[in-house]
Amino acid sequence: MPLINVIKGDPIPVAPLNVRTPFVKIPLWAAILWQTLKTVAWLVKAYVQHWYATLPVTGLVWLYLAYGWQALALLLGGITTAVTCWFHVNRASWLRFGWWPALxxxxxxxxxxxxxxxxxxxxxxxxxxxxxxxxxxxxxxxxxxxxxxxxxxxxxxxxxxxxxxxxxxxxxxxxxxxxxxxxxxxxxxxxxxxxRGDTLQETVEPFPIPFAPDFTALPIGVQEDGGLYRLRLFGTQVLIVGATGSGKGSAIWSIVRSLAGGVASGLVELWGLDPKGGMELGIGRALFAKFASRDFAEMAAMLEHAAATAQGRAARLAGKTRQHTPTEDEPLIVLVIDELANLTAYLTERQLKDRIKAALGIVLTQGRAVGVHVVAAIQDPRKEVLPARGLFPTRIGLRLSEPSEVDLVLGDNMRDRGALCDRIPQTQPGIGFVVLEGDPTPMRVRLTYCDDTTVRDMADDYGVAA
Ligand SMILES: Nc1ncnc2c1ncn2[C@@H]1O[C@H](COP(=O)(O)OP(=O)(O)OP(=O)(O)O)[C@@H](O)[C@H]1O
Ligand SMILES: [Mg+2]
Structure with a gap:
């Protein structure tokens, strides 16, 4: 059997061989009859193939011939009225069963x-x-x-x-x-x-703050398909990567906002580390139970404290449960770190850098099951800058400067599969790509934008620290 019959797909018709056809004399009537038969066969085939267009037209022609133009006008008017009513009464079913199938x-x-x-x-x-x-x-x-x-x-x-x-x-x-x-x-x-369209053109307003946050689905943005982007925090560590001005700050605040209800009720403790001198997290200072913005030794101590807490909880929970449940006595700790590279790569003091590296490694590997999480932002995803990149299972890729950085952030082949982080225009901060559970292709999302006033109001209403 020729292989061509086993390979699935549509063969393109091959060009006919250029041979001279034998000269056969046939009567004119036979030639005309043959051509007519061929044309009729073609018409019948087209009629049947495009039934969705030809059948209604046939019906309308028949109606006109049988009952005149009044009947035709009545029918068309009736259909238009019915479709308009359907459109207004139940838009969803009109779209689903009428408009989209036709389109x-x-x-x-x-x-x-x-x-x-x-x-x-x-x-x-x-x-x-x-x-x-x-x-x-x-x-x-x-x-x-x-x-x-x-x-x-x-x-x-x-x-x-x-x-x-x-x-x-x-x-x-x-x-x-x-x-x-x-x-x-x-x-x-x-x-x-x-x-074809872009559903993420407009800035997304901050969502209402949930009273009790669902740590497995924190709403922090909208997806390209119209759904809410919900971040799973339980069992993971979150890394936000984006060039300068790509909206890392808004990603951090979207996450903080989704947790603010928990901060007020005592179920969540936010620890802020802002090595840029408090530029980013400073305005929401009251939301953070611990906060360091200038002193790197203080930041190292905070990370060590978090590491010790994670180890202590792990020792206590070993053999009892595999996922820690936050309570007021033992809250979910979230370390919010802006510009993480300042702690890992750009720090000149060797000893401090080693302490931070060790503590961060412990928090990242042992913290996720015991309620000690990291939400960190960084500009440069390369291993030299962040050796612990692989320890962040969840990553959000905002605008990046190089195509090669996309796969570093989101995983192998993700750029080929559509995560064009390097093509996000500078005019669209807050847009990024994420990999959702159970979906092999990346999803384009836009994170909510909390402006300074929103953050201040949130800190006033939900903040606990003095
Ligand atoms: N989600 C968003 N929607 C709309 N605009 C946004 C969004 N996020 C940020 N912006 C705009 O982009 C600007 C820069 O955002 P942001 O400070 O969050 O970026 P960044 O990545 O933290 O930058 P840097 O590296 O300089 O700290 C903001 O001032 C704001 O005007
Ligand atoms: Mg920033």
């Missing part, structure tokens, strides 16, 4: 028209046995926020990462902002998510 049909036509060229030029076609085979569009779905999902059956031998690597080319070809490639629901399938 998906139209988009499918658009994608199909450019599909062959797109696949060949993005190197997603496979040549075999003098034939060219391209992936096949299986289904198109439109979703909220100007997002289309195209289910594609890959050619045998392809993997979703092949599409991820070509995503930028595909985005340019289809004229959309970004394309993401996600492994499909079955083997051999990939879902291309084509995003």
């Amino acid at each position: 998906a049909r139209f988009r499918r036509l658009v994608y199909r028209r450019r599909w062959m060229a797109a696949m060949v030029t993005a190197n997603l076609s496979i040549s075999y046995d003098k034939r060219t085979i391209i992936p096949q569009i299986r289904r198109v779905r439109c979703k909220a926020g100007g997002c289309d999902e195209v289910l594609v059956r890959m050619v045998t031998g392809q993997i979703p990462d092949d599409f991820a690597k070509a995503s930028e080319r595909l985005a340019q070809t289809f004229g959309v902002r970004q394309v993401k490639a996600i492994p499909g629901p079955t083997y051999g399938a990939v879902v291309l998510v084509l995003m």
